[in-house]
Amino acid sequence: MSEDGRHGLTIIAFIGSVFSPYYAWDAARDPFAHCAINVVLYGERANRFAMTERTARSLARDAASFSLGPSSLEWDGSVLTIRLDERSAPIPHAVRGTVRVRPRALTAQPFTLDAPGLHRWWPMAPDCEVEAAFTAPDLAWRGSGYHDTNDGDGALEDSFTDWTWCRAPLKAGSAILYDVRRRDGSGQNLTLRFGADGARREMRPPLEASLPPTGLWRMPRATRSDDGRASVTRTFEDTPFYARSLLASTLDGEAVRPVHESLSLDRFRNPLVRLMLPFRMPRRIG
Template identity: 70%
Template sequence: MSDDGRQGLTIIAFIGSVFSPYYAWSAERDPFAHCAMNVVLYGARSRFAMTERRADSLSRDADYIAIGPSAMHWDGTALTIRIDERGSPLPHRLRGVVRLEPPGFTAGPFHLDRAGRHRWWPMAPSSRVEVAFDQPGLRWNGSAYFDTNDGDEALADAFTRWTWCRADLPDGAAILYDVQHRDGGGQNLSLRFNRDGSRREIRPPTAAALPATRLWRMPRETRSDDGRARVLTTYENTPFYARSLLASTLCGEPVRAMHESLSLDRFRNPLVQLMLPFRMPRPPVRPVDSAAHR
């Protein structure tokens, strides 16, 4: 999020794109055949890109990953992300460089399910970011969050829904992550970290109601110190997912928090699966020119 609160950005590198209908329909279930660099811009020049690519478009090593023409590189100090994508459903170009500098890292991952098949690591929840896009023309600095997820089964097999919330604090960040397990019960994580990644104690906030999204009526809820929160902006409003900016109180501080709600029961709906290719295109396989092999 930019320092002035007017611009936002989300970038996710997927190997085995968890929200891909093509991955769900695939008989082989090969994660390397379903990769994507998801790039979303929020603000006056909003854009969305999530082109799914095959295994031959993936390149990676310990400090580098490239998916198609976009790539991420860790140099020991900063993560540099070079973006070259086309939006969908409108084919606007997204081309730019994002540089994220974490002041430190947290201790390690958390298990989101009882069997330990799903792991989440909020590696650097309180970072700085520099954003420079040529297409569209954007320049800003702001606060950033850096995490990683991996799992051994489909998300919808383990969870029915979750909500996640992250807010800047004067000395770091607070994160709330509430998941509902498909086999019953759930887990509520209340976390607070200093800027260097060291963990601090936090009193678990209480439940706070939020209005459902317009159009798709996606349910939303969160937690806060006083059990109150309000939606400032809804950035993403889809049949199964919503991303919003909230105003609430955490750790005794008034905060603006990035919030997401996900319904995996809605995601499983066949009609939703048929809608997804309009936002997540997958280029067709290019035919082999047999003349080139003669």
């Protein structure tokens, strides 16, 4: 994930695409039959959303690389190089370019999001330098970025009802807020600050701050801040079950512009919502 104030970029490599309707409908629940590289690009002149699902026949991976169809990710020990050659949907536009992610430091450990330990999240590199160069559309920039990993042993919608997450760059390091609501009625609010060296720092838990719902789908949004106040600067993504936004707030005494997401898994599991998803998530066999 990267943004520079004018552009935003999210890239997710999936084995077992957790938001895939095809995966949800698959009785075998084989994650390798449902792989995807999701690219979401926001710019002043062009926006793109690409998420083509492919099978294991299009997948190759080892300890340092991951390739799926025409796109790939490769780690050389200091730089993650992502080469993209995808096509957006429902309007087919090329999404082609190279993104280089340079973590300033790596963190020590993952976090468990549910009581049984089925879902794990690791904010591996909370503070990165990102260089993006696209030929389709024609865009290039440098900005602040973030890299994490998720893995799990069950469907997200079986364990959680909703969550909110945000990450804000700070003068030295970054802050991450991750609030999950579990299906058993319990919850977990993570308040994390990492220094520029990747080490975890103490941070006072901020106060609840309300946000307006999104304009089209009325997705609920909420966050936390030092003074219990926050505002939406820009809504990047407004869907029936997910919203991504740029906020203005205060965290650990600093004025910040966090990238924020809201996810409703109650909405996602609605059969009507799942029937809408293939229009944006086409599937290719082979």
